[in-house]
Amino acid sequence: MKIIKKLFKVLFWVLALLIILHILFSLIVKPSNDRDWNTDQAVLPEISINEDLVTIKNIRNFTYRTTSEYIPDYYDKTFDLDQIKSVDFMVEPFSTNPGAAHTLLSFGFDDESYVAVSVEIRKEKGETFSAMKGLLRQYELMYVIADERDVIKLRSNYRRDEVFLYPIKTSKENIRALFMGMLARAKELQEKPEFYNTITSTCTTNIVTHVNKLVPDRIPFDFRILTPGYSDKYAYELGLIDTDLSFEGARAKFKINEKAEKHADSLEFSKMIRAVE
Numbered sequence: 001m002k003i004i005k006k007l008f009k010v011l012f013w014v015l016a017l018l019i020i021l022h023i024l025f026s027l028i029v030k031p032s033n034d035r036d037w038n039t040d041q042a043v044l045p046e047i048s049i050n051e052d053l054v055t056i057k058n059i060r061n062f063t064y065r066t067t068s069e070y071i072p073d074y075y076d077k078t079f080d081l082d083q084i085k086s087v088d089f090m091v092e093p094f095s096t097n098p099g100a101a102h103t104l105l106s107f108g109f110d111d112e113s114y115v116a117v118s119v120e121i122r123k124e125k126g127e128t129f130s131a132m133k134g135l136l137r138q139y140e141l142m143y144v145i146a147d148e149r150d151v152i153k154l155r156s157n158y159r160r161d162e163v164f165l166y167p168i169k170t171s172k173e174n175i176r177a178l179f180m181g182m183l184a185r186a187k188e189l190q191e192k193p194e195f196y197n198t199i200t201s202t203c204t205t206n207i208v209t210h211v212n213k214l215v216p217d218r219i220p221f222d223f224r225i226l227t228p229g230y231s232d233k234y235a236y237e238l239g240l241i242d243t244d245l246s247f248e249g250a251r252a253k254f255k256i257n258e259k260a261e262k263h264a265d266s267l268e269f270s271k272m273i274r275a276v277e
Helices: 002-028 131-135 148-158 172-191 203-214 228-237 247-254 257-262 269-274
Strands: 046-050 053-060 074-080 084-093 101-109 114-122 140-146 164-167
Touching: 046 172, 053 172, 084 172, 084 228, 101 148, 101 172, 101 203, 101 228, 114 148, 114 172, 114 203, 140 148, 140 172, 148 257, 148 269, 164 228, 164 247, 172 203, 203 228, 228 247, 257 269
Parallel strands: 053 140
Antiparallel strands: 046 053, 053 074, 084 101, 084 164, 101 114, 114 140
16 A cells, blocks of 8 residues: 555656646747748748638649659639638548548639648658657647648658548538638738647647637547547548448548549649549
């Protein structure tokens, strides 16, 4: 009994020390937008809104040779919010780490254009992702706004991960509000940077936060939010994916790798990866 009491006492003081260190670390280390960033994350998007028109500058559209060799390119585009029509949920499970994945949202418009919003760590030159470092305020948070020929083709054609692109079932009003909420968050981070956190502020937890702001508790907490490799199954169970198929059938239908390879050089890449063949 005495040994157990001593063990609990040691654990208590270790936990207390860790909490104190975390608080001190939080006071010392501050997020910044002024660092020596990786080329692919060096330029932040700029967003301006004029009634129903949204202009986004610096939409990323890199051309990749490999995952680490690319030709940087950006463009500016004005979107008419009255023409927004769809939102898709992309899931990229990591083959090397079951349960881990990257997720993003892509918004479609009546003119068949698409723009993706990807919540990521903002890496400095030489940095690589570490889940542990992500708990220790080592990465800033970034909303990458990009062309699908960049952020989706990078994952399907160059990283060679499986990529699933699921249409989401919701109203046009909710799609518009979701898009505007993510753009507002991107603007906010440009003015007031924040740290990424492996548990509380990831690609998927931020998407969940945006959705639940529109419809409270539309996505209740589930462990699959923290293990986003399974997040598509959870979205399916919640009725968020626009399909009448079984989950296995939906996964097969919305896996886009073959189409992404086939239409890699097409100017209609976004249309073709959604086409029924």
